[in-house]
Amino acid sequence: MKESLVIQANNLSKKYRLGTIGMTSLREDLSRWWTRSKNGIPKHGFDQAGIDPTRMINDHEFWALHDLNFEITRGEVVGLIGANGSGKSTLLKILSRITEPSEGKVKVKGKVASLLEVGTGFHPELTGRENVFVNGAILGMTRREVDKKFDEIVDFAGVADFIDTPIKRYSSGMTVRLGFAVAAHLEPDILIVDEVLAVGDLRFQNRCINQMKSIAESGKTVLFVSHQMATVENLCKSAFLLNMGQIIYSGKTSDVIKKYREDMEESANLPISQRMIREGSGKCKLSGIEFRNDQNKVVDSLISGKSATIKLFFDIYEEITAPMSLSLGISNSTHVRIAHLCMKTFGKWILPTSQKSFQVNLSLSKLELNQGKYYVTSFLDDESGQIIDWVTDAFVINVLQSDFYGTGMVPPTSQSIFLMDHSFSF
Amino acid sequence: MQKQSITVLKPSAGWTGFDFAGIWQYRDLLYLLVRRDFLAQYKQTILGPAWFVLQPLFLTVVFTLIFGKFAQIPTEGLPPLLFYNSGLIIWSYFSHCFTGNASVFTANAGIYQKVYYPRLINPLANCVSGLLGFSVQALFFVGYFCVYKIFIPTASHFEMTSAMLTIPLLIPLVASLGLGMGLWMSVLTAKYRDFNQITGFLAQALMYATPIIYPLSEVPEQYRFWASLNPMASVVESFRFALLGKGSFSFHLLCYSTIVAVLLLLSGIYFFKRTERRVVDYL
Numbered sequence: 224m225k226e227s228l229v230i231q232a233n234n235l236s237k238k239y240r241l242g243t244i245g246m247t248s249l250r251e252d253l254s255r256w257w258t259r260s261k262n263g264i265p266k267h268g269f270d271q272a273g274i275d276p277t278r279m280i281n282d283h284e285f286w287a288l289h290d291l292n293f294e295i296t297r298g299e300v301v302g303l304i305g306a307n308g309s310g311k312s313t314l315l316k317i318l319s320r321i322t323e324p325s326e327g328k329v330k331v332k333g334k335v336a337s338l339l340e341v342g343t344g345f346h347p348e349l350t351g352r353e354n355v356f357v358n359g360a361i362l363g364m365t366r367r368e369v370d371k372k373f374d375e376i377v378d379f380a381g382v383a384d385f386i387d388t389p390i391k392r393y394s395s396g397m398t399v400r401l402g403f404a405v406a407a408h409l410e411p412d413i414l415i416v417d418e419v420l421a422v423g424d425l426r427f428q429n430r431c432i433n434q435m436k437s438i439a440e441s442g443k444t445v446l447f448v449s450h451q452m453a454t455v456e457n458l459c460k461s462a463f464l465l466n467m468g469q470i471i472y473s474g475k476t477s478d479v480i481k482k483y484r485e486d487m488e489e490s491a492n493l494p495i496s497q498r499m500i501r502e503g504s505g506k507c508k509l510s511g512i513e514f515r516n517d518q519n520k521v522v523d524s525l526i527s528g529k530s531a532t533i534k535l536f537f538d539i540y541e542e543i544t545a546p547m548s549l550s551l552g553i554s555n556s557t558h559v560r561i562a563h564l565c566m567k568t569f570g571k572w573i574l575p576t577s578q579k580s581f582q583v584n585l586s587l588s589k590l591e592l593n594q595g596k597y598y599v600t601s602f603l604d605d606e607s608g609q610i611i612d613w614v615t616d617a618f619v620i621n622v623l624q625s626d627f628y629g630t631g632m633v634p635p636t637s638q639s640i641f642l643m644d645h646s647f648s649f
Numbered sequence: 650m651q652k653q654s655i656t657v658l659k660p661s662a663g664w665t666g667f668d669f670a671g672i673w674q675y676r677d678l679l680y681l682l683v684r685r686d687f688l689a690q691y692k693q694t695i696l697g698p699a700w701f702v703l704q705p706l707f708l709t710v711v712f713t714l715i716f717g718k719f720a721q722i723p724t725e726g727l728p729p730l731l732f733y734n735s736g737l738i739i740w741s742y743f744s745h746c747f748t749g750n751a752s753v754f755t756a757n758a759g760i761y762q763k764v765y766y767p768r769l770i771n772p773l774a775n776c777v778s779g780l781l782g783f784s785v786q787a788l789f790f791v792g793y794f795c796v797y798k799i800f801i802p803t804a805s806h807f808e809m810t811s812a813m814l815t816i817p818l819l820i821p822l823v824a825s826l827g828l829g830m831g832l833w834m835s836v837l838t839a840k841y842r843d844f845n846q847i848t849g850f851l852a853q854a855l856m857y858a859t860p861i862i863y864p865l866s867e868v869p870e871q872y873r874f875w876a877s878l879n880p881m882a883s884v885v886e887s888f889r890f891a892l893l894g895k896g897s898f899s900f901h902l903l904c905y906s907t908i909v910a911v912l913l914l915l916s917g918i919y920f921f922k923r924t925e926r927r928v929v930d931y932l
């Protein structure tokens with residue numbers, strides 16, 4: 224391994240089994256064994272929902288990562304970009320020794336600290352102080368190291384007044400801040416961070432990003448995953464683009480992000496039912512959409528300020544037993560999430576049906592968006608929180624300009640994504 | 650720049666060693682986990698750590714009433730309270746190591762999927778916290794012992810014997826038996842949930858198969874051999890002999906228990922380490 228390298232992966236692959244997440248009971252195994260020995264062939268009970276056929280190894284295993292080769296130099300801050308399910312977390316888990324590769328190898332130089340979750344091992348009954356020590360030790364610090372950094376950690380988290388209060392009395396924001404503060408004061412050679420910054424308020428997120436920057440400036444290597452492209456761009460000089468378990472592109476962060484967006488758009492041109500970048504049990508899938516204007520005519524684009532209906536069609540593949548709820552996340556053209564529309568907000572549920580399909584109508588009494596392209600992510604889960612179908616950027620709403628305010632003037636999109644009804648008075 | 654060690658992460662095959670170095674490196678975590686379990690367990694209770702002593706004491710009193718008074722099972726002429734208590738405290742240490750470790754993988758699944766540290770730290774920490782409880786209980790036993798000696802000297806004859814010297818050996822023996830069985834159980838529960846149910850039942854059954862509520866000498870001659878096959882039998886008997894001078898102290902049986910303990914422990918660690926590599930993907 225070259226002196227300047229800290230991570231070097233050769234033909235790194237990871238296999239996962241389909242549909243076997245969670246433990247089995249003896250009874251299930253015995254009955255599976257029984258049907259197998261009776262029928263001579265294994266039963267095809269595996270659910271391939273969401274996994275691209277090219278990733279399948281056989282009927283029950285697939286490549287979560289396939290044949291990765293890459294190198295990371297000391298002091299680099301590398302972003303890892305890719306759609307849901309592309310294998311980002313799996314790669315981080317291998318690098319942090321949580322799981323072993325199935326094939327190939329990766330050499331890692333120096334001490335690795337990974338932050339795949341904030342506050343791992345926090346115990347609600349213990350005080351902040353006690354938890355800081357346990358959490359620090361879990362992350363690989365000695366008691367003395369935690370002791371030395373203790374004041375800094377508490378200061379960073381801004382919980383000094385509550386440090387001797389049990390964690391269960393903390394707000395979720397405080398817990399996250401404390402958890403991150405501990406991790407931010409580790410002194411590893413390589414720091415690995417999975418999407419943990421999404422929580423916490425903006426000011427704290429900025430502090431975290433600055434902290435990671437200064438970690439990087441002190442010559443440490445940082446590997447960073449985030450869905451927030453702005454953060455990745457700000458923090459990382461270079462990035463890898465993962466797609467279906469493979470690194471398909473690497474280079475300067477801004478180039479990689481551009482490539483990622485192009486790919487996303489390309490994939491957005493496929494019919495929704497064939498979209499591969501989706502997660503969930505697949506019992507039921509979004510199969511199509513339809514836009515209708517204020518005259519209830521089917522249209523391609525919607526007009527800002529007018530009423531509109533979006534019809535979402537779902538196909539049912541397996542019997543639905545629990546009530547389901549649909550959420551739609553709307554992002555602007557630069558993939559910043561701007562709105563969240565959720566059935567749960569209204570206490571509405573899609574009740575189990577024996578039909579093979581169903582449709583949901585989303586009525587917008589007045590489309591309060593400025594002109595432009597908006598990406599809509601569709602998320603269907605059930606009462607217990609099990610994800611059924613999650614399609615990132617499932618479809619695009621094309622919004623056309625109109626005289627929203629009736630004044631002949633509309634603010635530019637760079638200033639105003641939303642058009643709000645308002646008036647001035649003196 | 651100092652020389653940094655290179656770790657090669659690759660699919661491992663076969664036995665990968667005990668990783669003593671790794672465990673040593675995380676010794677502070679072991680200490681903190683012991684402390685956390687202790688604090689977490691007693692923070693919410695009114696009586697707090699007093700439960701350490703009250704739990705076995707309650708059980709001792711119940712045993713004294715049911716098995717001593719009603720069932721009239723002889724206690725080799727010893728005061729029933731001392732008889733049951735001595736057996737119970739060493740048994741509860743075994744039971745702590747056994748049942749407490751049986752669900753290591755399932756109980757720590759959330760952590761294991763997010764951080765790496767030598768997984769054996771958890772079972773070891775559990776054995777250490779059990780040892781703490783045992784020490785406190787043993788101290789209280791000495792208290793009961795003195796109370797009996799001073800206030801009821803006529804009750805019967807009991808004497809601490811020179812076999813006391815073996816207690817420092819009996820304790821690691823108990824820990825190894827409990828840990829070994831606990832690790833085995835943790836491997837099984839990681840694979841099949843059903844074994845969670847079996848653990849409690851097994852511990853209960855083993856307790857009745859161990860001379861705690863009865864002395865080994867009360868077991869009918871023809872069954873005594875089978876009763877001694879239980880590796881905990883000779884341990885409890887020896888422990889009681891050391892503390893109270895009644896019971897049996899068989900060097901041969903202790904050797905047998907030691908062999909069983911070593912085999913259980915080594916095989917337990919072997920299967921535990923094998924499971925820890927794969928289990929995160931399936932938890």
Ligand SMILES: Nc1ncnc2c1ncn2[C@@H]1O[C@H](COP(=O)(O)OP(=O)(O)O)[C@@H](O)[C@H]1O
Pocket residue numbers: 239240241242244287305306307308309310311312313314929930931
């Ligand atoms: N333990 C597991 N068993 C089976 N499949 C898994 C397991 N963990 C993750 N997967 C699957 O592997 C793929 C990659 O997952 P992940 O690395 O979490 O993706 P990302 O972090 O990029 O969203 C996904 O399809 C996911 O469902």
Ligand SMILES: [Mg+2]
Pocket residue numbers: 311312313
């Ligand atoms: Mg992930």
